[in-house]
Structures are given as C-alpha cells and as structure tokens.
Amino acid sequence: RFTDASYAYQGDGRGRSIEEIRTLENFVHPDLKPDLTVLFDVPTEVAAARLSRKLDRFEKESQDFHRRVREGYLRMAKAEPERFYVVDGTQTPEQISAQLREVFAQWK
Numbered sequence: 001r002f003t004d005a006s007y008a009y010q011g012d013g014r015g016r017s018i019e020e021i022r023t024l025e026n027f028v029h030p031d032l033k034p035d036l037t038v039l040f041d042v043p044t045e046v047a048a049a050r051l052s053r054k055l056d057r058f059e060k061e062s063q064d065f066h067r068r069v070r071e072g073y074l075r076m077a078k079a080e081p082e083r084f085y086v087v088d089g090t091q092t093p094e095q096i097s098a099q100l101r102e103v104f105a106q107w108k
Helices: 002-013 018-028 044-050 063-079 093-106
Strands: 037-041 084-088
Touching (some): 002 063, 037 063, 044 063, 063 084, 084 093
Parallel strands (some): 037 084
C-alpha cells in the first residue's frame, strides 16, 4: 500500500494535512514510488457486508471514514492513471483473476 495508504487513511480519512504527509514522504523516500498500484475498488457498503471476522481498529471506523478513504484512493488513481490500475472489486474472484492476469501479462 506504500505511502498511498498514508494519504488515504491519514489525509482523507483522518483529515491530516496533505502537506504534512508529503513532507514526510519526501524526507523518508524521495523519488520512490511504485511502478504499478492495483486498487481494488469496492463500495463501502459492500466491503462492510463482506467482513466476517474480528474487526481491526481501521475496520471499526465509521462508514463516513471509509467513504473518505475510498474517495482519496480514487482521487489518486484519477490523478495518476499511468500508475494506478483500478479493479472493480464487486466482480467475481474469477473475473478479477482473469483481469489481473491480462494486466500483468502486458505490464513491464
């Protein structure tokens, strides 16, 4: 998940300053970004319905928190379409696997 998770969870989800996160990112690992980020996009209601285990502290957050996190990830994907590959996570596992095999076969 790399630093994208910090932007989505801490920035969008918790309202931390994007500049603060960017400063930390530039200090810790300047010029280092993943070549490809696969984003499994699932509406918050669907994700919540799928949970069938003991929830961790992030999973216990409100639906509004998760909506903001999702919106943050989607905003990053829109801003960097050459790096993000968005997968509709509501598809069947077989559909997702086939889609990913095709993406990885083309990705170099």
